[in-house]
Amino acid sequence: MTKKPETAAAAAIPVPPRDGPPEEVQIATLLARIGGLHTSAVATVLAPLDLRPKQFGVMNMVALADGPSQGEIGAAMGIDPSGLIATIDELEQRGWLERRRDPSDRRRNIVALTPAGRTKLTEGREVARRRAQELTAPLSAKERRQLRDLLAKIA
Amino acid sequence: MTKKPETAAAAAIPVPPRDGPPEEVQIATLLARIGGLHTSAVATVLAPLDLRPKQFGVMNMVALADGPSQGEIGAAMGIDPSGLIATIDELEQRGWLERRRDPSDRRRNIVALTPAGRTKLTEGREVARRRAQELTAPLSAKERRQLRDLLAKIA
DNA sequence: TATTGTTATACTCTATAACTATA
DNA sequence: TATAGTTATAGAGTATAACAATA
Helix, strand or coil: CCCCCCCHHHCCCCCCCCCCCCHHHHHHHHHHHHHHHHHHHHHHHHHHHHHHHCHHHHHHHHHHHHEEEHHHHHHCCCCHHHHHHHHHHHHCCCCCEEEEEECCCCCCCEEEEEEEHHHHHHHHHHHHHHHHHHCCCCHHHHHHHHHHHHHHCCC | CCCCCCCCHHHHHCCCCCCCCCCHHHHHHHHHHHHHHHHHHHHHHHHHHHHCCCHHHHHHHCCCCCCCHHHHHHHCCCCCHHCCCHHHHHHHHHCCCEEEEECCCCCEEEEEEEEHHHHHHHHHHHEEEEEEHHHHCCHHHHHHHHHHHHHHHHH
């Protein structure tokens, strides 16, 4: 590439792409678009289970941390804890989650999955896994490993 | 890999990961998270320009197609055209976009950037490009090319 | 005083149905 | 009758400030 450096100064400047946006913009655009489409695809497959992405996200966080406070869930999900109240309320009403007052600090609510919640989470993970398989289907096993490593490097 | 196929049947089954979620779920999760974070990061750098992501998206689509109808913009962005009205209204009020009745089909609105809109779009692309550079900064040139190709294969 | 959870409010985006004007 | 744009409405997500209970 850069076949014809007309001057030394010109050669030092990254070659501007002739057709499209620069490579890093292409990557960012693809990441945003693929990520967004996958998020809504997951929403679609979760819908028959009566699960919205945010609810699924909370249940996953609770399962991963097992025993987090509401503030910790919010921090892990990158949203303000006040935005979790309604979601946790609804999950609790459905019997999938429960709040327990932390005995050592009675301001905190420890959140835990119920057995029914654990079952529902397993179902959600199953359909999400199938959707993830379809997403990565065009890639070979080697390419999948490459992609995962590259994404991990960015994240 | 799959070093110890205990039986023929076991060897035919993909090795379940011991620690975390399967690879395709890792990829999907990383894609959704990175994509979402980048989207909100772009929103943050666009905010000082008085541009929201959706407005920036519309202006980009108009620049790419140059002369699209509102329905075509919606199709390209994957949203219902009714969800574009308010956005185009606002961009038109600011003098960055204009609607022109299509003479050959007076139902259609041709949307076009004004000179001021083109300037604003250039500014937006500039800050978005800088943000994309930061996103891909951890990667080498070779890795960036790999990542772009892998993402293109998925998309 | 500071922190946890809660409530209330506002704003953006999305989805849907009904309306109009053109075809 | 079909299509392009528009309007109105409702729901979900997010952000912010103020408040009560607890530390």
